[in-house]
Amino acid sequence: MLSYENKLILAPMVRIGTLPMRLLALRYGADLVYTEELIDWKFLRSKRKYNDTLNTIDYVDQTDGTIVFRTCDKEKEKVILQLGTCNAERALKVAKLVENDVAAIDINMGCPKEFSIKGGMGVALLAQPEKAHNILTTLVENLSIPVSCKIRILETPEDTLKVVEKLVSSGIKAIAIHGRTRDERPQHAVHPDVIKYVAERISIPVIANGGSKEIEKHHHIQAFKEMTGCTSVMLARAAEWNCSIFRKEGLLPMDTVIKEYLKLAVDYDNSPSNTKYCVQNILRDLQETPRGRKFLDCQTLEQICDIWELGEYCHEKQSKYQKMGIQGRWQVCP
Ligand code: FNR
Secondary structure, three states: OOOOOOOEEEOOOOOOOOHHHHHHHHHHOOOEEEOOOEEHHHHOOEEEEEEOOOOEEEEEEOOOOOEEEEEEHHHOOOEEEEEEOOOHHHHHHHHHHHOOOOOEEEEEEOOOOHHHHHOOOHHHHHHOHHHHHHHHHHHHHHOOOOEEEEEEOOOOHHHHHHHHHHHHOOOOOEEEEEOOOOOOOOOOOOOHHHHHHHHOOOOOOEEEEOOHHHOOOOOHHHHHHHHHOOOEEEEOHHHHHOHHHHOOOOOOOHHHHHHHHHHHHHHOOOOHHHHHHHHHHHHHHHHHOHHHHHHHHOOOHHHHHHHOOOHHHHHHHHHHHHHHOOOOOOOOOO
16 A cells, blocks of 8 residues: 655646656656646546557547546556545546546645636635535545545645544545645745644645745755655656656756656657646746747657757657557647
8 A cells, every 4th residue: 555654746737647657757756756636537538448559548538639647557556536526426427437547636725726626626725625525425424445635835824724524534545735825926935834733633645735936856866855844745846857866866957857758758658738838847047048938839759859959759669559450539738
């Protein structure tokens, strides 16, 4: 059974946390990796298929053939699927579909985006603790794999603890706490003291989150652990910018990370648009350089790979996949 103690974790990140980035994080030293948030009703349109060209399990949208979720054996014991939901029955249906393909299920109770709140998902669930509790209990009682949730802090440490205690009483195995309130944005200071206040008072592991602004090097993770009194830490932006933050041996140069990422993107036939988005978030300001502008003009995976001298690698792999009969239909990103 999965343990949540003493773990370094890749946070759920929409569009970033697809298979190549999760595998890269694991290679660099992450112990557990969350998927991007997947919305329950969208997931329910998909069908599970084994892809014998890539050796992956693909959940393919039946309406348009796009890949909703792709996973493989390498991450099976370490991947946590995060669901966006406001409905216990639907959440359970999805969880049952993936139960044998992932290590655990997490429910997003922290997303402050309008799309989530309007749909009664994400942080909206913290205003309805009974409903949130019901979703978690339904999953805990009917699944053979662990269940967790990810929340934000509330206005006071006491209010936060009260909601957390309610959620913990569902039987979840861990809770990730992003140390910002629903109205605070990533540039605002995180509140490690609130995470600590809660972690000291509950019996299950608390996963501390929200420290990326101060985590520029691997050893800064230790300081965040101490400030929050947690043994497990979850990183989002620090990993989005340079995934080698998980390496004990220290950060790798950006170009090395991009190359390793691109190889995985090619190996797992990741869509050009998703690959481009992830590389853009590694390059950040460097998109303004001549090389960055050339990169922004790219439309195919091979063009992107060419910039990092992997054009040939990409060409050969794609030719091989085509011969083996892969169908190039990918999730269209907004
Ligand atoms: C996020 N975050 C997020 N949270 C979540 O529960 N589900 C999700 O799908 C996403 N998606 C997402 C995308 C991107 C691009 C970012 C930057 C963030 C929030 C994230 O997991 C985390 O809680 C915050 O970013 C704070 O942690 P860091 O960045 O300080 O480590």
